[in-house]
Amino acid sequence: MAILNILEYPDPRLRKRAEPVERVDDAIRRLVGDMLETMYAAPGIGLAATQVDVHQRVLVADVSPDRNTPVALINPEILERDGSEITEEGCLSVPGVFDKVERANHIRARALDLRGQAIEIEAEGLLAVCIQHEIDHLDGKLFVDYLSELKRQRIRKRVEKEQKIRSAEGATPTRSATPVI
Ligand code: ZN
Secondary structure, X not given: OOOOOOOOOOOHHHHOOOEOOOOOOHHHHHHHHHHHHHHHHOOOOEEEHHHHOOOEOEEEEOOOOOOOOOEEEEEEEXXXXXXXXXXXXXXXXXXXXXXXXXXXXXXXXXXXXXXXOEEEEEEEHHHHHHHHHHHHHHOOOOHHHHOOHHHHHHHHHHHHHHXXXXXXXXXXXXXOOOOEO
């Protein structure tokens, strides 16, 4: 397995719409393994293939406190959304930025598993938020798109500052208790 490079806002490659996976083969399973390793190392609770510059509809997530319940969804599709919840979100592709986003708090989705079999999952709370956030990535959308233009301008400056801090020797990026999706 390998840790992959995560694209950062405003990289235009984050705007590409991912293509459906045609066949779940060893290459896809290897991608999922690498994405999980990258997500755990970051650390984050979710990662979409778009964020590692692979434009196929694959996402991984793990919202468990012990970080031992990985979820991998291939060609995920939301069938039903219910309720709403405002969560403070962060994103591995928008380092150091956190803001409130409103999403459904319960979803039902279908996808393929690692054997290429169709599965249906129900998710609520943080996992539901995470899956919606990752599917947005696969559609070329970022959580900052839900915010005002003024906020986005500020965020662009903030991200540039974060990138400078991290390029300085020995510095680490800003950490927060907010989950980074
Ligand atoms: Zn994200």
